[in-house]
Amino acid sequence: MIKENGKGLLIVISGPSGTGKGTICKRLLDEISNIKLSISMTSRKPRGQEINGVDYYFVTKDEFENRINNNEFLEYAIVYSGQYYGTPKSKIEEDLNNGTSVILEIDIQGALKVKEIVKDAIFIFIMPPSMKILKERLMNRKTESEEKVMERFKTAYKELNEFKKYNYVVVNDILDEAVDKVKSIILSERCRVDRIEDIYLDTPEEEIHEELMEKNFNNSNVEI
Numbered sequence: 001m002i003k004e005n006g007k008g009l010l011i012v013i014s015g016p017s018g019t020g021k022g023t024i025c026k027r028l029l030d031e032i033s034n035i036k037l038s039i040s041m042t043s044r045k046p047r048g049q050e051i052n053g054v055d056y057y058f059v060t061k062d063e064f065e066n067r068i069n070n071n072e073f074l075e076y077a078i079v080y081s082g083q084y085y086g087t088p089k090s091k092i093e094e095d096l097n098n099g100t101s102v103i104l105e106i107d108i109q110g111a112l113k114v115k116e117i118v119k120d121a122i123f124i125f126i127m128p129p130s131m132k133i134l135k136e137r138l139m140n141r142k143t144e145s146e147e148k149v150m151e152r153f154k155t156a157y158k159e160l161n162e163f164k165k166y167n168y169v170v171v172n173d174i175l176d177e178a179v180d181k182v183k184s185i186i187l188s189e190r191c192r193v194d195r196i197e198d199i200y201l202d203t204p205e206e207e208i209h210e211e212l213m214e215k216n217f218n219n220s221n222v223e224i
Contacts, residue, residue, distance in 0.1 A: 006099050007096055007097060007099065007195075008034070008035075008095060008096040008097075008098070008099050008100045008101040008102060009096075009101040009102075009121075009122055009186065009189055009190065010092065010096060010101070010102055010104065010114075010118055010120070010121040010122065011035075011101060011102065011103045011104065011121070011122045011124065011186060011189075012103075012104045012106065012111045012114055012115075012121050012122065012123045012124065013025060013103060013104065013105050013124045013126060013182070014104075014105070014106055014107055014108050014110070014111040014123075014124075014125065014126070015108070015125055015126030015127060015128075015159075015172075016108075016128065016134065016152075016155070016156030016159045016160060017138065017152045017155070017156060018128065018134050018137040018138040018141075018152065018156065019126040019127065019128050019134065019137075019156075019172055020126065020137070020172045020175065020178070021105055021126040021172075022105060023175065024126060024172065024175070024178055024179055024182055025037055025103055025105045027175075027179045028103060028179065028182060028183065028186070029103075031179070031183060032101075032183060032186060032187070034099065034100055034101060035100065035101040035102070035103065035186075036095060036100055036101075036102055036103070037102075037103045037105065038087060038091070038092055038102050038103060038104045038105075039053065039054070039055075039056060039057055039088075039091070040056055040057070040085055040086065040087055040088075040106075041056065041057040041058075041059060041064065041067070041073075041084075041085070041086050041087075041088050042056045042057070042058060042059075042064075042083060042084060042085045042086075043059060043060060043061040043063075043064040043083045043084040043085075044058070044081065044083040045058065046058055057088065061083075061084065064076075064084040064086070065084075067086075067088075068084075068086075072088060072089055072090065073086040073087055073088060073089060074086075074087040074088075074089050074092065074104075074113070074114050074117060074118070075087050075106065075109075075110040075111075075113035075114050075117075076110075077107075077109065077110060087104060087106060087110065087114070092104075101186070101190075108159045108162050111123060111166075112162070112165060115165070122167055122168070122185070122186070122189050123165070123166040123167045123168070124166060124167065124168045124169075124170060124182060124185060125162070125163045125166040125168065125169045125170070126170055126172050126178070127160070127163060127169055127170065127171045127172065128156075128171070128172065129171055129172070129173035131153075131156075131157065133173075134153065134156060135149075135153050138152055138153055138156075168185050170182055170185075
């Protein structure tokens with residue numbers, strides 16, 4: 001009875017390092033139909049078992065800069081390693097136009113750049129339950145030096161002030177609950193009235209019901 005406009009949703013999920021946004025995104029891919037994770041492009045070389053087109057799109061620095069000049073990115077940045085990372089437009093637009101929703105898991109600066117370009121995207125901020133727990137999560141990774149962890153912690157403290165620029169905030173205290181909340185946001189957004197193109201009768205039963213309603217209305221004695 002309801003015909004949607006058929007376009008997928010662009011869902012931007014970000015938050016400070018250590019909030020668990022990557023884990024949440026992986027769960028969403030398993031639990032929501034017709035949705036995929038955007039693949040970023042980078043100028044760095046693959047590491048370990050990374051696969052081009054699966055983990056990242058790997059290009060040379062010159063090619064990345066040519067793509068910048070051709071306005072092919074929703075957002076991009078140079079990270080501390082001196083390498084480029086960015087979100088290509090073309091594949092996202094193709095997926096959205098085909099009705100597939102796309103998740104962008106990007107940093108806060110990148111998310112705010114996307115917000116300037118894509119007005120109807122959905123922005124979800126993943127918040128830690130406390131700064132103490134965030135620090136513990138960063139320390140428990142055991143993948144970086146204590147100095148680097150403290151640098152990330154200080155950055156996270158500043159980034160938390162950006163949450164008011166998002167549409168939704170989800171606190172990731174208990175993972176299952178956080179995933180359920182993000183799922184509810186996405187499924188609710190799919191039901192928005194402004195995504196409906198038309199309402200139509202598509203079954204014989206509905207057509208018969210409409211005819212009876214019209215007949216009863218025409219035969220009713222209504223005093224004016």
